[in-house]
Amino acid sequence: MSDFVQAALALAPEDPAACLRELGKNGRKIWQGQTMPNRKTENWKYTSLRVLEEGDYLRRSEGGAVTDVQAIERLIASDSLTATPIVFINGQYSEALSAQSMPAGVSCVQFSHADSAQQTVIGAALGRIADAARHPFVALNDSTCEDGLLIDVAPDTRLKNSLQICNIVLPQAQSYTVQQRVLLNIGSGADASVIERYVSNTSKQNCFINSVTEVALADNARLSHYYLDMAGEDALHIGGVYVDLGRDATYNGFQLGHGGNLQRLDLQVNHNVSGSHCELNGIYLPNKAQLVDFHTCVEHRAPHCTTNEVYRGIVGDAAKAVFNGRIHIHPDAQKTVADLSNKNLLTSYNAEVDTKPELEIYADDVKCSHGATVAQLDEKSLYYLRSRGIDHDAAVMMLSYGFISEVLDSITDAGLRGLLQPLLSQAISEEFHLQVATS
Amino acid sequence: MLSIKDLHATVDGKEILKGLSLEIGSGEVHAIMGPNGSGKSTLGHVLAGRDGYEATGGSVTFKGQDLLSLAAEERAREGVFLAFQYPVEVPGVSNMEFMKASVDAVRAHRGEEPIDSMSFMKTARAKTKLVDLDEQFLKRGVNEGFSGGEKKRNELLQMMMLEPSLCILDETDSGLDIDALKVVADGVNGLRDAERSFIMVTHYQRLLDFIKPDFVHVLSDGKIIKSGDHSLALELEDKGYGWLLPEAPAA
Secondary structure, three states: OHHHHHHHHHHOOOOOOHHHHHHHHHHHHHHHOOOOOOOOOHHHOOOOOHHHHHOOOOOEOOOOOOOOHHHHHHHHOOOOOOOEEEEEEOOEEOOOOOOOOOOOOEEEEEHHHOOHHHHHHHHHHOOOOOOOOOOHHHHHHHHHOOOOEEEEEOOOOEOOOOEEEEEEEOOOOOOEEEEEEEEEEEOOOOEEEEEEEEEEOOOOOOEEEEEEEEEEEOOOOEEEEEEEEEOOOOOEEEEEEEEEEOOOOEEEEEEEEOOEOEEEEEEEEEEOOOOOEEEEEEEEOOOOOOEEEEEEEEEEOOOOOEEEEEEEEEEOOOOEEEEEEEEEEOOOOOOOEEEEEEEEEEOOOOOEEEEEEEEEEOOOOOEEEEEEEEEOOOHHHHHHHHOOOOOHHHHHHHHHHHHHHHHHOOOOOHHHHHHHHHHHHHHHHHHOOOOOOOO | OEEEEEEEEEEOOEEEEEEEEEEEOOOOEEEEEOOOOOOHHHHHHHHHOOOOEEEEEEEEEEOOEEHHHOOHHHHHHHOEEEEOOOOOOEEEEEHHHHHHHHHHHHHHHOOOOOOOHHHHHHHHHHHHHHOOOOOHHHHOEEOOOOOHHHHHHHHHHHHHHHOOOEEEEEOOOOOOOHHHHHHHHHHHHHHOEOOEEEEEEOOOOHHHHHOOOOEEEEEEOOEEEEEEOHHHHHHHHHHOOHHHOOOOOOO
16 A cells, blocks of 8 residues: 555656745645555545555656647647637646647646746645645645646636646556646636646556646636546546635536546535635536546635536446545524435436535535435336337436436537537446437 | 227236227217226227237227327327327427427328427417317427316427327316316317317216217227217206116116
């Protein structure tokens, strides 16, 4: 166990940028002082890290040499998606594939290229929201972080198109680790949309991705944040998104877990000042022997904040999905309105879902609800559709798509929706082993 | 059009239909009445092809074909339509999307191209008006959050869109107020023609005041025990079922 802890430190950079030194030092202290999470660790009870520990991933990426540029470009953009690309190949920023300039009001800086003023800003922001003491893989990311990205959206900027941080992973001769670190600062009154996507050209991947994103929304700022994990079946990904909301800020989060050998995403949202709102939506679709684990945690520390959380999962074959939705309402968070719903559809007798809505309430004037269901496709609904002439497979598609459509409707970037629809149809037909043509 | 001969059927292994025979000609309207548990709804589901509703004996011939050998969706495409007693809510699938898929499936079966969206919408809007539903219902999830009456009218709407040749109405009148009942009756009467037949399963003779049946049958314990014309319904209204039932004690 501790072998992995020690060995992972070899990934630490020898000469990190100034802004990363303090973070690395603290991170290593925490990382070394712990054992790897295991079945007795409550937050990791259902998710085994064996595949990571037994794999040979602790090796730095060789970076991003691209042979087939056109194929890569097709991964980044589609006919529908018009987002401004910021591209990383195997963890390394690709200037050639990224947009040559950012929209007005947006600055995008790599940690390694930041000037001294920016270094100070980055240094102060790193680790402020993502708590390494609570999240072991944040500690690992802190310990070994070599570079990263700061995106700053100026106050009152209104972005027309989404920004897309496109993390592409490609197989290398030897398996390797990608560390990604992103800081998103959304200025007061700004309205932005950011897509963070992990994607690959083939399911045959041999990387371990450890990513941390820290998001700070200033007062009255709005952010739609789409986090899509589609790195391929063989990639391992442990990721975290940590969000601080200013007064009256709105965070619309969407997460997709397409399924992989190990896919774990932690999402934490902090309502620190009154009047903020968050919508958290997510879909997971593991099949075969895949695993998706979503852990969400919303901290209501101030009054008059609202949370609406809707997650839907379709789980097939011998796959496993873990959902833990924690909403913690502190004594001062009066007038909180929080709702949490998690519904799961199993397509096989061997599929497994471990779902746990977790409401902890210390204020007395709040309105909260939670619910979780695990079920199979409703035979009566299938019969109803078939009795109208729709064949079995098309009816299955229709019902399953209907099952997740409420969550899909939360995506306001029409281009992104257009990109996802065929992928989701494909994923659903695989879940049910359907032969239908998907369009 | 439909010939049912000595039909036996089980649900979850329990025999519900015990030798039911019924002949329905083109353009005829048949009402099936009977006490609770007599097998009225089972008949509808056996004809529509619900899984678990198994015919164990007898035959059903629909337009010359062995109906029982067809899957539920094939029966629908051949022109069998069951208006459900309890229509199913299908969240996330819009009524419009559902009906278009359904109309296109029936068209494909006839070798026709899918209907273009514009004409579909135009027809759907017009029919929506006929069943007294707001156009908004086309955009909503199928039956999602509909009231009982709205669900029944939505069944009628689907029936109008699909133009089936055999319409089975399973207690479509149950729970409707008089205005809604009139809407349903007008809808059904509007669909009556020489090529289309109806089986109306009902508890209440009230429906038959608005849709005049050619034949009335009484179903009891899985068999038709009496058939007649409209006057039988009036007699039932007057006397109840007791006088027909074999185990009824002598008055």
